[in-house]
Amino acid sequence: MSWNGTVRCSECYNTGHNKNGCPRRKERYEAALAMSEEERGYGERRLIEQMERKQQRSSTRKCAYCSNEGHNRRTCETLKAHIGHVHKQEVAFRAAFAKHVKEIGLGVGALVSQADEHSRYAPRLAMVTKLQWEGISICSAQNNIDRFGFAQPVANMNNPNAAQTFTIRAPEHWNTGENWKATDYRYHEQTYGVKVSSPVPGEEPPPGWIDDDSAVKAWFKESERQAYMWPTEDNQNGYGSCEWWNLEDNQEVKEIA
Numbered sequence: 001m002s003w004n005g006t007v008r009c010s011e012c013y014n015t016g017h018n019k020n021g022c023p024r025r026k027e028r029y030e031a032a033l034a035m036s037e038e039e040r041g042y043g044e045r046r047l048i049e050q051m052e053r054k055q056q057r058s059s060t061r062k063c064a065y066c067s068n069e070g071h072n073r074r075t076c077e078t079l080k081a082h083i084g085h086v087h088k089q090e091v092a093f094r095a096a097f098a099k100h101v102k103e104i105g106l107g108v109g110a111l112v113s114q115a116d117e118h119s120r121y122a123p124r125l126a127m128v129t130k131l132q133w134e135g136i137s138i139c140s141a142q143n144n145i146d147r148f149g150f151a152q153p154v155a156n157m158n159n160p161n162a163a164q165t166f167t168i169r170a171p172e173h174w175n176t177g178e179n180w181k182a183t184d185y186r187y188h189e190q191t192y193g194v195k196v197s198s199p200v201p202g203e204e205p206p207p208g209w210i211d212d213d214s215a216v217k218a219w220f221k222e223s224e225r226q227a228y229m230w231p232t233e234d235n236q237n238g239y240g241s242c243e244w245w246n247l248e249d250n251q252e253v254k255e256i257a
Contacts, residue, residue: 089245093138105199112194126151137215142244144188
C-alpha cells in the first residue's frame with residue numbers, strides 16, 4: 001500500500017489491486033502451466049508452486065458462519081440467504097413503522113405525553129424536536145422499539161439539558177411473526193412509551209431508509225451469529241429463529257413493491 005492509502009501491486013506495480021488479484025500474475029501462471037517441464041525455469045516453477053499452495057489453502061478454508069470448507073464468511077451463500085430472509089422482514093417492518101408514524105401524526109412539533117401510568121420514564125408533556133430513524137430496525141424492535149425520539153418538556157422549553165428521549169409502543173395490529181416478543185414483555189416500550197397528544201403531519205422516513213439493509217448486516221456481524229442457530233429440519237426447537245414478521249400475507253410489502 002502506498003503512502004496515500006492506495007493499494008499498489010508488487011507484481012505489475014499498478015494501483016487498485018495487490019499481487020493476489022493481479023491479472024498479469026494470473027497470465028504468467030497460465031503461461032507457465034502451458035509449458036513443458038523442460039521449458040520451465042526457476043521463476044515459472046516457483047510461481048506454480050506459490051499459486052497451487054494458495055489454491056490449496058483456499059479449498060481447505062473453513063467458513064466462520066456455516067463451518068463448511070472452501071469459502072469464508074464474506075463469501076458464504078448460506079449467510080447471504082439468511083441475511084436476505086431477515087432483510088425481507090426488515091423492509092416489511094419498516095414500511096409498517098413508517099405508516100404507523102404517519103397515521104398517529106408523530107413528527108417534529110407534535111406534542112407527546114406518557115402513554116399510561118406505566119410510562120414512568122416518558123415525557124409528561126413535551127414537544128418533539130427530532131426523530132432518529134436510523135436506530136429503528138426489526139433486529140432490535142423484535143424485542144423492543146428503541147428510543148428514537150427527542151422531545152423538549154413544555155414546562156422547560158428553554159433548557160436544552162432537560163430534553164428527553166422516548167419511543168412508541170408496537171401496535172397490536174401489526175403482522176408480526178411467532179418470535180416477535182409479546183406486548184406484556186416489551187418493558188422498554190412500556191416505561192418509555194408515549195402517545196401523541198397533539199399531532200402534526202406525520203414525518204416521512206429518509207429516502208432509501210425502508211429498503212436499506214445495513215442494520216441487518218450489522219446485526220449478523222455484531223451478534224456473532226452462526227448457521228447452527230438457524231432452525232433446520234434437524235433442529236426445529238426455534239432457538240435463534242428470526243421469524244419476527246409474517247411475510248406470507250404482508251400488505252406493507254405489496255404496497256411498496
